[in-house]
Every structure is written in C-alpha cells, then in structure tokens.
Amino acid sequence: MTTLSITVPFHDDETIASYASRLAAANYASGVREFCGHMGLNHQKLIDGEPEEVARLMALADYELRSSDKRVVKRNGLFHEINGEVLARSSFLRSRLRHCPHCLAEDYENGSGVVTSRPYGRLAWCVTFIRTCPRHNVLLQLTERSSLEGGHDIAAMIAAWQRDPNVHPPAARCIQTDFESYVTERLWGRWDRRSWLDSLPLYVAGKMCEMVGATIRLGKRFVFDDLSEMDWVDSAQVGFEVLCKGEDAFRSFLEGLHSDFWDGEGDTGGRHLYGRLYERLAYESDDPAFDCVRAIMREVALSSIPFGPGDDMFGPVIERRFHTIQSASKEFNLHPLTLRKLLLKVGVIGTSAKDLTPDRILVPKDVVADVVAKYTSGMNWSKAWLYLNSGRTLWNTLTHGGYIPRAFADGHETGLGPIYAKSDLDAFLARMKTMVNQEFVACAKLTSFSKTVSAVLVPPSGSRFD
Numbered sequence: 001m002t003t004l005s006i007t008v009p010f011h012d013d014e015t016i017a018s019y020a021s022r023l024a025a026a027n028y029a030s031g032v033r034e035f036c037g038h039m040g041l042n043h044q045k046l047i048d049g050e051p052e053e054v055a056r057l058m059a060l061a062d063y064e065l066r067s068s069d070k071r072v073v074k075r076n077g078l079f080h081e082i083n084g085e086v087l088a089r090s091s092f093l094r095s096r097l098r099h100c101p102h103c104l105a106e107d108y109e110n111g112s113g114v115v116t117s118r119p120y121g122r123l124a125w126c127v128t129f130i131r132t133c134p135r136h137n138v139l140l141q142l143t144e145r146s147s148l149e150g151g152h153d154i155a156a157m158i159a160a161w162q163r164d165p166n167v168h169p170p171a172a173r174c175i176q177t178d179f180e181s182y183v184t185e186r187l188w189g190r191w192d193r194r195s196w197l198d199s200l201p202l203y204v205a206g207k208m209c210e211m212v213g214a215t216i217r218l219g220k221r222f223v224f225d226d227l228s229e230m231d232w233v234d235s236a237q238v239g240f241e242v243l244c245k246g247e248d249a250f251r252s253f254l255e256g257l258h259s260d261f262w263d264g265e266g267d268t269g270g271r272h273l274y275g276r277l278y279e280r281l282a283y284e285s286d287d288p289a290f291d292c293v294r295a296i297m298r299e300v301a302l303s304s305i306p307f308g309p310g311d312d313m314f315g316p317v318i319e320r321r322f323h324t325i326q327s328a329s330k331e332f333n334l335h336p337l338t339l340r341k342l343l344l345k346v347g348v349i350g351t352s353a354k355d356l357t358p359d360r361i362l363v364p365k366d367v368v369a370d371v372v373a374k375y376t377s378g379m380n381w382s383k384a385w386l387y388l389n390s391g392r393t394l395w396n397t398l399t400h401g402g403y404i405p406r407a408f409a410d411g412h413e414t415g416l417g418p419i420y421a422k423s424d425l426d427a428f429l430a431r432m433k434t435m436v437n438q439e440f441v442a443c444a445k446l447t448s449f450s451k452t453v454s455a456v457l458v459p460p461s462g463s464r465f466d
C-alpha cells in the first residue's frame with residue numbers, strides 16, 4: 001500500500017477516529033468520510049475498531065500499529081472494549097465533542113501543519129465518568145448538538161467549535177477526583193485488579209459509584225436530571241470512597257438505607273428501601289452485568305427485612321426468612337398481643353421491643369413457628385393435670401417439684417399463665433412406664449397413676465402421694 005505524503009503525529013492518548021479525521025484534514029479532504037472513500041477505507045469499520053481496517057489506515061500514515069495498542073476502541077454490539085475494559089454505549093460518548101478548551105488551545109498553539117489537523121480528540125474525553133481535565137483542572141465541556149453529531153469527524157467538530165465564539169464559555173474549575181483517576185488507570189490498562197470494585201466491568205463500577213454517591217449526598221429519591229456535572233463529579237467520588245472498600249462496605253451502605261423502614265416509614269419493597277438505585281436496576285435496565293449487584297441487594301434485603309411470599313425484590317420472593325409479629329399473627333391466627341407475650345417470655349424478643357409496632361418486630365421464621373407450635377399444642381394448668389389424670393394434689397407436687405417443666409412459665413410482665421407442652425407430659429408418662437416396679441394385678445384392675453408415681457418417685461419409707 002502506498003503511504004500518504006502528508007501525515008500527522010498520532011498522539012499517545014488519541015483515538016483512532018480522531019487520527020483518521022486529522023489525516024483527512026491534513027490532506028485537505030472535505031471530511032473524513034470522503035477521505036476514507038478516496039483511500040479505499042471503510043470509515044464505519046474504523047469507528048468499530050476492526051483491526052484490519054485500523055491497520056490499513058495506520059499503514060497509510062506509515063505507522064506500524066501493534067495489535068495491543070492501547071488506543072484502539074473495539075465495538076462489540078452495544079459495548080466498547082478498550083484495553084480489556086468494557087464500557088456501555090451510555091458511558092462512552094463520542095457522537096458529540098467532549099473536550100477541554102485549554103487542551104485544544106494548546107494543540108492549536110503547539111501543533112504544526114494544516115491548522116484544522118492540529119487539535120485532536122482524547123480517548124479519555126469519550127468516557128462519561130471522566131469529567132475533568134487533570135492537566136488544566138477544569139470541567140470538560142460538551143459541544144452543542146449540530147449536523148456534525150455522530151459523524152465521528154473529530155477535526156471538523158473541533159473546527160466548528162473553534163469558529164463559533166458563542167460556544168466558548170469559561171470552563172469551570174474542578175480538580176480531578178480519585179474516582180476519575182481510578183477510571184483513567186483502568187481505561188489504560190494500568191490498574192492492578194484486586195478489589196470487589198475491580199471485579200466489576202468498568203461501566204458497572206463507574207455507574208455504581210455514581211448511584212451510591214448520589215444516594216448518599218442527595219437522598220435515595222434523587223432526580224437524575226437535577227444533578228449538574230459538578231454534582232456528578234462529587235457524587236461519583238463519594239460513592240467511590242464507599243465501594244473501593246469492598247463488598248462489605250456496599251452491604252453496610254445498603255443496610256444504612258433500611259433506617260426509614262425501621263423508623264416505621266415505608267414498606268418492605270425494594271423501591272422504598274433503596275429508591276432510585278433499585279428503580280434503575282429493577283425497571284430501567286436488564287443488563288446482566290449488574291446481576292451481581294442485584295444479587296447482593298436482594299440478599300441484604302432478605303437477610304434483614306421481613307420479606308415474604310408475594311413480595312418482590314428483583315423478582316418474586318418465594319420464601320420467608322423473618323416474621324414480624326404482624327405477619328406471624330396473620331399466618332398462625334394468633335392475636336398479636338398473645339404472640340408478643342409468648343416471644344417476650346421465651347426471650348426471643350427483648351423488652352425494648354415493647355416500643356415497636358407489630359410490623360417492626362422481627363423474629364426468624366423458624367423460631368416463631370417453634371414457639372407457636374409449642375404454645376398451641378400446650379395445655380394450661382387444669383387441662384394438663386386432667387390429661388395426666390393425676391389428680392390435683394399430685395399434679396401440684398409434680399409441677400412444684402419441677403418434675404414437669406413449664407413450656408411457658410407465668411409472669412407478671414407477660415400476663416401469660418403457665419403452659420405445659422404435650423410432649424413434656426408424654427415424656428413424663430413414658431418415664432413413669434419404664435420405672436414401674438409393681439406387678440400388674442388383673443383383679444385389682446388398673447393401678448392408678450398416683451400409685452405408680454408414688455412407687456417410683458418416693459422411697460418406700462417416705463410419705464405417699466394421694
């Protein structure tokens with residue numbers, strides 16, 4: 001292939017699209033598409049980062065491009081791959097010019113050759129998570145919509161920007177954040193992946209930092225469109241400070257959002273618990289790359305909030321882990337006050353729970369089921385001695401002597417009378433049967449329970465039970 005007699009330097013941080021556009025400008029083409037047509041290049045394939053087409057372009061400029069060149073952006077469906085990192089279309093903006101005006105001014109000043117071929121588009125400017133220029137400490141600017149939008153003719157877009165004095169507002173001062181530095185390092189393949197955040201695709205990590213930070217700074221009902229670029233700079237940094245500490249920090253952040261629920265406000269739904277973060281992941285995106293985040297949110301919610309069948313948390317909840325007094329009362333058909341007394345009595349809930357409403361007192365589902373089963377299968381004082389057919393006096397002795405435990409002891413604090421578990425009564429009977437030492441006398445009919453117990457529990461010389 002022949003080489004161009006006029007070329008331009010390919011900058012270390014420049015995109016292929018920018019380079020093609022500047023080559024076109026340097027060679028006096030009216031646009032990059034026309035230039036590609038003349039050179040037998042497929043412009044769309046260049047934009048999509050197809051290696052063979054990119055190599056052909058670079059060969060024209062007598063530039064040997066290695067396959068591992070860090071400046072190549074490869075399009076993969078709705079995503080872009082750069083140095084092993086993945087960015088979604090929403091986080092990689094190159095249809096319009098994002099730029100630092102000071103960098104462009106320097107390009108004009110320091111470059112050589114055709115003026116429109118001097119300034120160039122930086123790869124970092126295409127990444128929406130990077131909002132500042134670390135060289136000049138200003139916010140990047142986005143040019144207005146125009147007919148050039150989507151043409152990927154960077155030189156033409158910069159020339160149009162340069163010609164229009166109305167689109168040169170002063171760039172706001174802004175220091176690049178640690179979050180932006182993190183994104184930049186990953187973008188160029190310079191980050192040593194070690195943390196949970198590192199394990200997420202770059203666009204997922206970036207979006208999560210933004211969402212978590214915005215939630216922390218502005219509340220979980222924040223409105224996307226209300227945030228300025230400066231707000232997003234600050235929000236992403238705040239979120240990064242949390243998420244860079246790992247998955248546990250993310251879990252703690254989520255648990256912190258439960259405070260509204262515990263304060264008695266709101267429902268158990270994901271929208272009420274996590275606000276815009278949940279809405280975004282549940283209703284506005286089905287991207288499976290966020291599934292690991294959804295799984296953590298679901299696990300944190302179901303591990304501490306009384307979700308039950310019929311609820312939804314990134315999908316229907318089919319299993320209950322916790323009951324509230326309210327939900328257990330409904331399921332077991334027990335009055336909430338009785339249930340509260342029972343749980344208080346067995347120590348499953350503390351006295352501090354007295355101040356909570358029934359729908360905010362949480363108990364593990366299996367624990368409630370055990371307590372309720374014990375209670376509903378139990379007998380009060382009079383039913384228990386009738387069940388044993390022991391007679392009142394013997395029953396008094398057995399219970400006061402501790403031979404038969406109380407499943408639920410009475411007490412002033414609960415107002416519950418003593419309850420005896422059928423299983424305890426049956427166990428006592430079984431024990432009596434194994435210890436019988438009197439012969440069975442048919443003519444004497446059945447030996448009374450009182451006599452049997454008397455024979456087993458009391459020494460021969462001792463006093464007899466009734």
Ligand SMILES: [Zn+2]
Nearest residue numbers: 100103133136
């Ligand atoms: Zn700059």
